[in-house]
Every structure is written in C-alpha cells, then in structure tokens.
Amino acid sequence: MKAVIINEYGGKDQLKEVEIEKPKPKKNQVVVKAEATSINPIDWKLREGYLKEMLDWEFPIILGWDVAGVIEEVGDGVSNWQVGDRVFARPATTRFGTYAEYTAVDANLLSFIPDNLTAKEAAAVPLAGLTAWQSLFTNAKLKKGEKVLIHGGAGGVGTFAIQLAKHVGAYVYTTASAHNHELVKSLGVDEVIDYKNEDFTQVLSEVDVVFDTIGGEVQSSSYQVLKKGAGRLVTIVGQPDEEEATRYGVKAYGVWLEPDGSQLKELASLIEESQVRVVIDKTFSFGEKGLRDAHAESETGHASGKIVIEF
Template sequence: MKAFIIDHYKSKDGGRIAEMPEPELHDEEVLVKVRAAGVNLLDVKIRDGEFKLILPYRLPLILGNDVAGVIVRAGSRVQGFKVGDEVYARPDKDRIGTFAEFIAVNEADLAIKPLALTMEEAAAVPLVALTAWQALVEIAELKKGQKVFIQAGSGGVGTIAIQLAKHLGAIVATTTSTANIDWVKQLGANIVIDYKKEDFEAKLQNYDVVLNSQDAKTLEKSLRVLKPGGKLISISGPPDPAFAKEIGAGWLVKLVMSILSYRIRKKAKGHGISYSFLFMRASGSQLKEITSLINSGIIRPVMDKVFPFESTKEAMAYVENGRAKGKVVVKVS
C-alpha cells in the first residue's frame, strides 16, 4: 500500500510517499480503507522527534493520527462493527499511521461516522474533539456559568473547544487574530481578544479554567487569570508526573517529566491552582458522545484546506506555519 513515511526524525526531506506492507490485523481490530486523514501539529512534532522519549516509535514510521474511512475486514473478536461500516477514529498512540491507504484500528477506538459529514469533514474531528472533551468534560468538569479561557480560538482544538464549552453553558473567552474575531464569535465565544493588539492578562480575571496550547511564557501568564481553585490544563506541555504514571513510564522518564514541569507546578500550587498536562487518548465511547453532538448540530467541524494525498508533505508544512483556520485534511482515496 502507499503511505507517507519518515525514515529518520528531523529528516531533510520532511517525509515521503513509499510502498509499505498492509498493517497486520489483530483479533480485536478492523482494517479501514482510509478515505481521508486529518493533519495535526502532533504529526509535525512526531516527525521532528519531539515525543520520542514518551512515544518510542519504530522507524520507518507512517504518520497520521486522524482517520475516516470504510471497514474492509474485521478481526475474529470484533463485535460492534462490520465490513462496509463508515467509521472515524483517532487510533491509539501505539497504532498510528493514517497517512496510508489502510490502517488497522482497535474497535474500542472507533465510532460510526456522523451521518451529515463527508469523509473529509469527519477526518477533521477525532483528535481535536477528543482533546476538547477530555480537557473540558473530563478534567475541568466544566459547568454552566463557569468561565473558561480557550487559547487560539481559530485553531483545530480551539474551534471545537469553543463550541463544546458553549454547549456546556460556560462563558467563553479566546484569542485570535484581527481577521478572525467575528468568526470565532459566531462559534460561541463571548470575549474575543486580538492577540496582536491586546494582552489577555489585562482583560481576563477570576477564570475557572484555562485551556493552554501556547508557549511557556503564555502558560505562566495564564496562572494569573485563574481564580484560586481554578484549573490550568495544557496540551502543549510540559508533561507532568501524573502523565508519566498514566503511560507507565520508567523512572528516568518520570524524573525528566518531573523536572520539566516543576516550575509551573510549583507556581500553580502557590496560586492555589491545579496544573494538568493533557496528551489526549483514543476513545471510541467519547467519540460516540461527540458524534451525537455533531448529528444534533451542536458541534460542527471547521475545515480550512483539503490536500491530495500526494501533497501530504505540503499539508504538514501548512499546519506547521500556524495559519490554518480550523483543520487541514488529506484526501487519501
């Protein structure tokens, strides 16, 4: 099968399309013919080796963390899905590789594709929607009337997180560029800060939750907009000891993560705030909840561009430059 692979981390060619063997199918997995695959900043970071300490992939590696497609084969223990089902998923972190003609996915990570979405639209959903769900529903336990600050409102995670937070009844603040202010308001943001002209720290106070996706400087500034008892959730790091425990890391990795996050954890504790690092996990059951919200018209994916499979490298470069408005997708077949 054709697949987009990297032979080495930080390789000069940025990845290439090559012939690879079809994935081996385990009893609890289905083989999905990939129609479309979402492109995420995570793919860029994996390509550049930023996660090799916690995600020790074997090279050459097929990239890709979002998929929409059709089941063409099912393992002997699969019960909830059948050949011909149109499905979508964020495969488990140990079984990525959606930039390919086929991928094997555990049925526990799958959901039936939302009826109203095209394959390209469906491929734009899983990783960012699961990130938003796990941050706002699972960790933050966001409630009606609470105030949440979601950074980068026009990005992939931001566009879904704003809609989800609004559905949960929260008061939503976000940052974006001048050109996108009215647009993110239409998604449900109550307060929109032009990051090129305004400092969010000067405008926001006593927030219950911050979803951080930016750099270390922004992370520390975020502490100062939260009220005591507030929750700072970061999807851009640094990873903390709780995450090391979650992935079953060895003592050395635990030590490294403890050191990397020591400063922010200490500062958060001094403000009476909890700090959590979120590296979203695959979950078919949560994706089904999200599907219901999509089918009800409560959440809609926001698409920027669709690239042909042959231009996967260009799609990743487009995501890396940080200008995407919503999600970028590769059409595979």
C-alpha cells in the first residue's frame, strides 16, 4: 500500500511517499480502507521533533490521527463491526498513523459515519471534535447558562467547541479575525471579539470557562477574565501555570486527548441530527505533494476549519 512517512525529524520535505506492507488486524482490531484523513497541528509538531520526548518512537513514522473509510478486514474478537461498514475514528496514538491507504484501528475507537456526512467531512471530526468535547465537558464541565470564551473560534477545534458549547446552552464568546466573524456567528456565537483590534481582557469579566487554543500571552491574560473561585481554564497548548491559576483563584487544566469511541458516537449523533456541522477550509489529494502542501497550510495557523486529505 502507499503511505507517506518520515524517516527523520525536520521540515515538510521529510514527508516521503513509499510502498509498505498493508497492516493485518490484531485481536479486537479492524483494518479500514481510508477514503480521507485530516491534518492537525500535532502532525507537523511531531514531524519537526517538538514531541519526541513525549512520543519516543522509532522511524519510520506514519503521521496522522484521523481516518474515515470502509472496513476492509475484521480481526478476532470483533463482533459489532463488519466488512463494508462506513466508519471513522481517532485511532490510538502510535507510530502507525493514518497517512496511509489502510489503517488498523482498535474496534472500540470506531464510530459509524452518519448518513448525512461524506467521508471527507467525517475525517475532519475525530481528533478536533473529541478535543473540543473533552476540553469543555470532561475537564471544564461546562454547563447550561454558563459563559465560555473560546479563543480561536474559527480553527479546527474552535468550530466544534462553539457548536458543542451552544448545544449545552452556554453563552459563547469567541476571538476571531474580522474575516472569520461571519463564520463563527453562523456556528452560533453570541459575541465575537476581533483580537486584532480589541483586547478581550478589556471587554470581558466574570467568565465561567476559558478554552485556550492559542497559548502564550493569550493563555496568561485569560486568567483576568475568569470568575474568581469558580472559573476554569482549559488549554490544548502545553500545561498551564498552576501558580498563576492559584493566584487568580481559578482552576486550570492542560488537555491531552484520549481517543474515545463512545464520545465519538455521541458526536456522530449530534451531526446526524444537524446539531453540529463540519467546517472544512481546504482539501488536498493524498500523496507526497498533497501532504507537504497541507502541512504548509496548517503551519500558517490561519485555517478556517479543518484541512482534509482525500484518497
């Protein structure tokens, strides 16, 4: 099968298309024939070597942690999935990722693809959707009637976070550049702050939850707008400073995604009911050139929604 691998850390020119052996399903696994995958910042951060201490893997490494397609083969112990089922998943975090024509996936991490979703759209959901879900619900425990500030609402994770927060009945603020205001409003945002021309710390106060997808100065400043004693900050960019959180009298959580098939099924149901929609920025074709171009696009940090790879 064709796969795009890296044999050493470095720039996007390290992404190389090769022929490798098709995976065989182990016990409790299926092999999915990929129709689409997607790009996430973890892909190029790992490619550059930024995560090598956390994920100390041998080369070659196949990047990619989203897959949508059709089950090609079923391993021993799998009874609830069959060959031909349309599925999507955020597979386990291993060095055998989804930049490949076939991917082995643990059966408990799979979800059905809703009938109103193409494989291309489905591939955009798992990692970003689950990240938003676990940040807002598992960690921040966002509830109906609470106020949440989502930084970077037009990004891949942000577009899901806005819709999930609205779904539970929260009042949603987001930061976005002017050209993305229409997009985030269409997703249900109550108030949008133009981060290029407005300082959110001057506009907001007494916020229950801040969801940080930016890091750095944005993360540090966010403590100022949280409700003392009850505010929660969740970030997907590094670990928050506990001393800083304590000083402001709030809780802070760093989120590292755990693949979860049952949560993905809940997301799929919301999509099926048209409660959540998928926002795709650009689509590239699978192969060395397509993946290099997609990485370049992701590294700009300005994608509105998700970047998808079609096979």
